Amino acid sequence: MSSGRDSTRVVPVAVIGPGRVGRELLHRLIKDDAYYRSRYGLEFRVTSVCDSTQGISRPVDGFRKEDLESIIAIKREGGSLTDFSRESAIRTPSFESIAQQAEPGLIAIDCTASEETTPLLLKLIKTGGRVVLANKKPLVGELSVFKQLTASPAACRWETTVASCLPIISILNRMTASGDHIASISGVLSGTMSYLMTQIEQGERFSESLQRAMKLGYTEPDPREDLLGHDQARKALILARTAGWDLDLSKIKVVPLLPGPFCELGRAEFLQRLPELDRGFLEKTRECGQEGAVLRHGVEITPDRGTVELMEVASQSPIGRLLNNNNLVQVESRTFSNPLVVQGRGAGAAATAAGNLSDLVELAFTRSEDQLQEQDRQGKNA
Ligand SMILES: NC(=O)c1ccc[n+]([C@@H]2O[C@H](COP(=O)([O-])OP(=O)(O)OC[C@H]3O[C@@H](n4cnc5c(N)ncnc54)[C@H](OP(=O)(O)O)[C@@H]3O)[C@@H](O)[C@H]2O)c1
Numbered sequence: 001m002s003s004g005r006d007s008t009r010v011v012p013v014a015v016i017g018p019g020r021v022g023r024e025l026l027h028r029l030i031k032d033d034a035y036y037r038s039r040y041g042l043e044f045r046v047t048s049v050c051d052s053t054q055g056i057s058r059p060v061d062g063f064r065k066e067d068l069e070s071i072i073a074i075k076r077e078g079g080s081l082t083d084f085s086r087e088s089a090i091r092t093p094s095f096e097s098i099a100q101q102a103e104p105g106l107i108a109i110d111c112t113a114s115e116e117t118t119p120l121l122l123k124l125i126k127t128g129g130r131v132v133l134a135n136k137k138p139l140v141g142e143l144s145v146f147k148q149l150t151a152s153p154a155a156c157r158w159e160t161t162v163a164s165c166l167p168i169i170s171i172l173n174r175m176t177a178s179g180d181h182i183a184s185i186s187g188v189l190s191g192t193m194s195y196l197m198t199q200i201e202q203g204e205r206f207s208e209s210l211q212r213a214m215k216l217g218y219t220e221p222d223p224r225e226d227l228l229g230h231d232q233a234r235k236a237l238i239l240a241r242t243a244g245w246d247l248d249l250s251k252i253k254v255v256p257l258l259p260g261p262f263c264e265l266g267r268a269e270f271l272q273r274l275p276e277l278d279r280g281f282l283e284k285t286r287e288c289g290q291e292g293a294v295l296r297h298g299v300e301i302t303p304d305r306g307t308v309e310l311m312e313v314a315s316q317s318p319i320g321r322l323l324n325n326n327n328l329v330q331v332e333s334r335t336f337s338n339p340l341v342v343q344g345r346g347a348g349a350a351a352t353a354a355g356n357l358s359d360l361v362e363l364a365f366t367r368s369e370d371q372l373q374e375q376d377r378q379g380k381n382a
Helices: 018-029 033-041 065-075 096-100 115-126 142-151 169-177 190-202 204-215 230-242 258-262 267-272 274-290 349-364 371-379
Strands: 011-014 040-049 053-058 089-094 109-110 129-134 183-187 252-254 293-302 303-312 327-332 340-344
Touching: 011 018, 011 349, 018 033, 018 040, 018 065, 018 349, 033 040, 033 349, 040 096, 040 115, 040 349, 053 096, 089 096, 096 115, 109 115, 109 349, 115 129, 115 142, 129 349, 142 230, 169 183, 169 230, 169 327, 183 190, 183 230, 190 204, 190 274, 190 293, 190 327, 204 274, 230 252, 230 303, 267 274, 274 293
Parallel strands: 011 040, 011 109, 109 129, 252 303
Antiparallel strands: 040 053, 053 089, 183 293, 183 327, 293 303, 327 340
């Protein structure tokens, strides 16, 4: 489908963090270049890439397709951007080039898992730049930072920080913009937890389900990071703040799936002693089943607090019918007294990069505050 436009608009793009998500994003920007030109009249031009060691940039002209392919190959092999040998690239300490002289219209995409990008993101937003986040960290620290980053719908998109490309942040933003009153948000924000609980429900042992989840790549390298519930707590906080509730992490109570002593073990001993947990899960699952309920390790958030814990839910409820490793979010509000439910794949580098591309397109068509003010000035002078 053609965009119906006569010209193509260039949008300079900076990719911060060419890890799994960042590389997938670069790959999609190369592969789908013709699609974005013809469908939207947009040319996304990558002018900067930064990893933890260095920033490389090619202002105005941007990197060529071969350059981006070389960057992807270097990072896939575990190398650093210091190994990138194109002479025309400007080299700076990490994201300094973006911080010092961001190009007009630049959209920076934070694909790191680092708090260190926060000052850069704030600076970009203050100076009329725009940002897309896959990185949760800048949004779960000080509330004032969250507010500064997300204040203007023209400056920031953070859809993939919760449940990857599953559109939940945009739904909450639309609900708040409509003046709806959100009463509660609940669900399962971890594919690992969905998988474990639905497998156990089907009669599989906890230890076997976890081993399989690790083999399938559903878990973090150390699966305890999923089981402890901190990642779900961070996502719950982002949902709460997006809904307009002024919470911080101390207001999100986390009850880990594992008994206390298990959290203290070394990784090898933990994996070896996993079968000790099987019986407890089996009994709990059986007890629940007799009451028409199932177990889920999920979140419940209200305007003043949140919890991440093992919950018993009706087996015929949306959360009870959750499938495989899906994420699910349900939102109850004045408009949606019968809760609005979103369910689907909620993780993976490809899905996350896809969500970042949607955010990019939206921002590319959104006028910045500066542009709107300029338009007002011109209107007054006419
Ligand atoms: N993977 C998923 O399924 C998924 C889903 C939703 C959201 N996310 C989020 O997306 C983000 C990226 O995930 P990932 O799986 O791609 O992580 P990853 O593979 O670990 O990649 C992280 C990248 O960030 C770079 N980096 C780290 N600190 C930096 C710094 N201070 N300055 C510049 N670059 C820095 C790293 O550089 P080096 O290469 O030099 O170490 C690396 O390239 C995370 O925040 C994650 O939570 C991921």
